Amino acid sequence: MMNAPLNMGKALVLDGNSAPVAVPPMPDYNGRVVAYTATALIIALGMFEGLFGANMYGLLAGCLIWPHIACYLSRRTLLRKSNRIRQKMLMLDCIFGGACIGTWGLILVPSAAVVLMIMFSCLIVGGIRQWLLGMVLLVVSTSAAVALNGVPASLQAPIWTTLVSLLATGTYICVTAYYAHQQARSLMLAKTQIQNQREQSIALSHKLSKYLSPQVWQSIFTGERDVRLETQRKKLAIFFSDIKGFTDLSEEMEPEALTELLNHYFNEMSEVALKYGGTIDKFVGDSIMVFFGDPTSRGQREDAFACVSMAIEMRKHMKIMRQKWRSQGIKTPLEIRMGISTGYTTVGNFGAENRMDYTIIGKEVNLASRLESLAEPGEILVSYETFSLIKDRIMCRDKGEITVKGFGRPVPIYEVVDFRRDMGPNRSFLEHEHSGFAMYLDSEKVTEKERQSILSALEDAADRLRQEDV
Structure with a gap:
């Protein structure tokens, strides 16, 4: 019942x-x-x-x-x-x-x-x-x-x-x-x-995340973004970089050693980019493309500042990596050159329904690429729009104007010198390089235990130089 x-x-x-x-x-x-x-x-x-x-x-x-x-x-x-x-x-x-x-x-x-x-x-x-x-x-x-x-x-x-x-x-x-x-x-x-x-x-999703920028992967797996062909207009800070001298190096090294060096370089630079919240778009040859402002943004000014801050740290880190490569027998001097522009671009999923690529297009992308190609080794060039957003915190030098396809008038460009807080006697990063000697010091990253070891090494080096003078 x-x-x-x-x-x-x-x-x-x-x-x-x-x-x-x-x-x-x-x-x-x-x-x-x-x-x-x-x-x-x-x-x-x-x-x-x-x-x-x-x-x-x-x-x-x-x-x-x-x-x-x-x-x-x-x-x-x-x-x-x-x-x-x-x-x-x-x-x-x-x-x-x-x-x-x-x-x-x-x-x-x-x-x-x-x-x-x-x-x-x-x-x-x-x-x-x-x-x-x-x-x-x-x-x-x-x-x-x-x-x-x-x-x-x-x-x-x-x-x-x-x-x-x-x-x-x-x-x-x-x-x-x-x-x-x-x-x-x-x-x-x-x-x-x-x-x-x-x-x-979960294991499969972590494997797939290696093929996407963490921000994009996170937005997809949390449901914030749909996987479909759609784009939007947003103001982004766009970064391009490549290695000056890499072509010459590829002719000197075996492919396996060159691949290991390049992967090490990409890994180090990716960690710097993610540290500042950048969305890594792609790696092409020895070039890196990163943008700030999507899928998450902290505001135009902060996005531009984070982008330039990332570029400055990459430049400093490249000097440390270059010294390490030199100790491994790589004599060709490898220098990074970078270009940054800020402006409205089209960002989203491009391609076909069965194969998409999350990227950006627009004249600002072309400008950032052009600035990177015009930069000297170790130089960071930025557009006027980027300069106007960062000039109160980062020292820049006027580099004149250039003509870029898609822009009706010449574009003013600037060279990034360093953070204003690091200028003068109170700067945290010091460098000195000669044949047989290289020193790169970032005092903000040195712990108290490491400080004593560094001072001891510098004192030994100074004693050795004084003995040779005698």
Whole structure:
């Protein structure tokens, strides 16, 4: 007289190919048939032993017919659209069960058997709330049936009716418990499979992230950006750089050694770019293209300042790397040259539906590339727009004007000297380079422990030079 308590949704198990497969639990129809068949058996045996009167024929017929009617109401009528159809049908089962108990006059063991089956179903299907509501309906319907039929002189049932009642109730509970166990096992297997697939997806996403700038990858995987062909106009700071002397070096070195050197260079420069929040667009040969202001922006002024700050640190870092390469036997002097422009560009996904590239286009991109090609080794050239945004914090030198395709008038350009805070006697970065000697000092990055070691090394070097003078 109740729904099958196991139909909480389809469970997932694994097939032979380790793919999740939907396995339905014990259906409501089957569970209701088992419960009502058990109740009908109690009624029939009670009538055979003379415990119940002829008025029970109606309930007996109802127990045999109601599961099919409930199935029809749940699947073939407007009730099937209800989100809580199972709970509603279970309430009808509670009313029907109360009618049975009240009609046969509260006979103890058969009544207890029906109550146990109803309580078991209510608790599993809807928890305490469903159980409380079901018990209220059960008590109300039982009271109404008792008021109509009265209470017999004895509430004791014959031995066979008692035994069948207990056996029928135990059978129903065992069958539903078995299906509950199977469903729980299936859910555990599904949980394990889902966890494995989740770990595989995370590992795959981290691998794919190597082919995208972290900002772009993050915006895609968090759902902030759709993967479709779309663009927008935004004001960005665009950076280009390449290595002066790399072509000559490629003729001197073996391809494997050259590849290792280039990858090391890209790795070091990428870390600097990410430190300042730049979106790495692409690597082309020995060139790097980075832009600031998309997908995240801190404002035009801060984006331009971060871009130029990145370029200054790259220039300083290149000097340190050059000294390291020299110690490895690379004698060709490698210098980085950089160009930066700021302006409106078109940014977004370009290409085809099945192959996209997240990049930028526009005349400002061409200007940044042109500035990079005009820069001298170790020089950073910026456009006037960039200069106007950074001039209060970064010292620049006027370099005149150039003519660029796409610009109606000559474009003023400037050379980046250094941070204003690092100019004069208080500057943090010092450099000195001669044949047989190179020194690059960034005092802001030196720890107290390293400071003593550096001072000791400088004192030893100074003593050696003084001895040679003598």
